[in-house]
Amino acid sequence: MRILVDLQACQSSSRLGGIGRYSLHLLEAMARHAGQHELRVLLNDLMADSIPGLYEHLGRMLPREQIQVFQVPGPVAEHDPANQARARAAELIREGFIQQFAPDIVHVASLVEGLGDDVVSSVGELFPGDSTAVTFYDLIPLVDKERYLTAPVITEHYYRKIAGFKRAGGLLAISEFSRQQGIDELGLDPDRIVNIAAGVDERFRPLSIPPDQAAAVRQRYGIRGGFLLFTSSFDQRKNHGHLIQAFARLPRELRRRWQLVIIGNGWDAIYAHFRKLGADSGLSDDELVFTGHVGDDDLLALYNLCDLFVFPSLSEGYGLPVLEAMACGIPTIASNTTSIPEVVGRADALFDPHDIDSIAAKMREALSDDGFRCQLAEHGLSFSRRFTWDASAKRALEALEAQYERTRRQPKPAPDRVRLETIAALRRLADKTPRSSPDAVRIAAALSANGRCLRDLRPRPSRIGWITTWNTRCGIATYSRHLAGAHLSDYWFFAPYELGLECPDEPNVIRCWHPGQDDLRLLAEQIDAYQIDTLVIQFNYGFFDFESFRRFLQEMIGTGRRLYVELHSTTDTPEKHLAEFAVPLALCNGIFIHSQNDAEVLARLGLTDNVEIFPHGVPDLTPAQVALEIPRERFVVASYGFFLPHKGLFELIDACRILIAEQGIDLHLLMINAEYPVAISAELIAEARERIRAYGLEDRVTLVADFLDHAQSLAYLRQADLILYPYQETGESVSGAVRMGLAAQRPVAVTPLAIFDDVAEAVWRLPGTDPMALAQGILDLRRRLLDADPDLQQIQAQAVAWLDTHSYARLSEVLWERLTA
Incomplete structure (x- = not known):
């Protein structure tokens, strides 16, 4: 017998009181005594903040795939009359979901819910009431109407639940008093209502408190x-x-x-x-x-x-x-x-x-x-000691078995027919209570997501998908390719539509979303079509509309997929805040970050348990051959990365002018800074070339703005005596570019910013970010290099050790093992 337990009582405000404790303890004992019965749990994604704790708790007794999360449009709390039509639609969606799931018995842990919370509970709207059992606590509001049924919205809500009790095929009373009250007040058939009593958790025992x-x-x-x-x-x-x-x-x-x-x-x-x-x-x-x-x-x-x-x-x-x-x-x-x-x-x-x-x-x-x-x-x-949860669970299971025997010969409709019946019922409801267009869209999305959740009730991690930029001039695209490593052909890559690709896509690349404002519906459909059960998402603020991304995450979690989100930035913008989807992030199997600063940001959002620091890596490359006409005796300072506003490249040009024109240092600036495919990058490069001409530094600055492959970049950087990253304030968590500098095995200097914390032991910190501080730092490092300074040699030795532990070949295998464990 397949038993589906609706456990929304452990998500709503009831979870803080006796009903929540009763429901959870009874389920735990039922799981212990289920025997050959298949026990599953139903949760509601509108109360997503409660799901992480329930996943953790229920995971001790049930496999994750036996915990189903349904989606409905919200809000549905009925204290607000504006929610009532949506609540009726949500009831149909929930019961349609249950009907397609085809349980033999549904057990509703608490029916009288949903007035002040986003609980969706009903009996007999689409799924047969005869196959539904409900925990029966009491009829206190009914027998004390003057105290409790004080407003029309409360009265209407309560009497709808009373009707649900009457339609239920079985009632599990928590005491003999409650059982008799149901018989006397509602005229229930005594054979349909069973006293299963209650138990007391074993932890409630005499203790000597230290x-x-x-x-x-x-x-x-x-x-x-x-x-x-x-x-x-x-x-x-x-x-x-x-x-x-x-x-x-x-x-x-x-x-x-x-x-x-x-x-x-x-x-x-x-x-x-x-x-x-x-x-x-x-x-x-x-x-x-x-x-x-x-x-x-x-x-x-x-x-x-x-x-x-x-x-x-x-x-x-x-x-x-x-x-x-x-x-x-x-x-x-x-x-x-x-x-x-x-x-x-x-x-x-x-x-x-x-x-x-x-x-x-x-x-x-x-x-x-x-x-x-x-x-x-x-x-x-x-x-x-007479009251145990094991005894209550055994009585409950016996009652459900008897109820199943009464209903097992009733035919069950095919899933397609159930879906059509759900849609037809929603249309009839719409004719009576017209809803707004956004509600219609959310209903359609919920039906689609719920349908996908039911296609494979026992998912196994076997098909791994990535959501990432790919094959473009983007640091995250390059990072993803390196991190896929030897397993590139084992993944599916769900990438955004792009006009300018660096090379033809591999067969396992699916382009199905637009950066920025996409609702991600096509992306969700493609993930479903390719039967992806483990998903890695490379996140940056500009990739997604946050509301759409929040809904997408909840859908992926609700459909039972293992989810890993890698955050390449944790610095909020005025328009976008990580808190907007902190709840579904808490439900992910892992949140990969790159620095301790990221960890502190997430901790302020209550995200700690599933957070892991996963470092950027360094490619293992053989340099290409390049020719540069720079005098051998000249001290060469190189910069590397995309030419973008926060990279500090104008400050570096100014610093070199100070050293060359004012202090007479024989220095050459080698700028390997590619044009990024946005208009501002080309404008900055043109401005930089003009500034170099204005300073009269054309023969002292080489600016390479072409997009080079890594072997070419490495060859240029090997020509430098010092590689410098003059970044200004930035929202990025870590720098991918600094790893190429380390890979060149040359001394690397960085400005004193948190973005470089993850490579702190392998780089030299400059005294500041302004041109004068950069000039001072370059001059100091030039002296240390000439004097074979032991402190600088120590950092170089640490850089070699750092490279060994951060090779992409090694990190790629670490990630593969993590995803397939």
């Missing part, structure tokens, strides 16, 4: 000594107000010994409200502690450090925190309503949550009677 850890936790939250604990969301039914007022009614001598600590992901206004209530009730400010959301380790520590756990909720489908506290051996008292008594299992541990004096009396009894408190702790520890 004194230093205990002191750190207490200091972090402002806890001075003993304390009572309550943990919950700030829903109205959680009854925080009565708890605070009840605590205030305890005798002062008890309150001097204990604080009331409340865990929950609240907000400033709610904390202020309850602090005022506490003050009005006679509590001092430090008697009441709000921790906010706490991490798992601190939660476990706080459970084990507290003296009494109090749970005053008015209504619960289960009450998971009660079970967690009891499993830690903590004395626990709680409300006598709804499902809570079946979780507590002891009548004298209960109070009436509607009666403040009843809560206060039970707290006073537990705090004043050490014997009673010990009995509560012993009972909780023993009783909680």
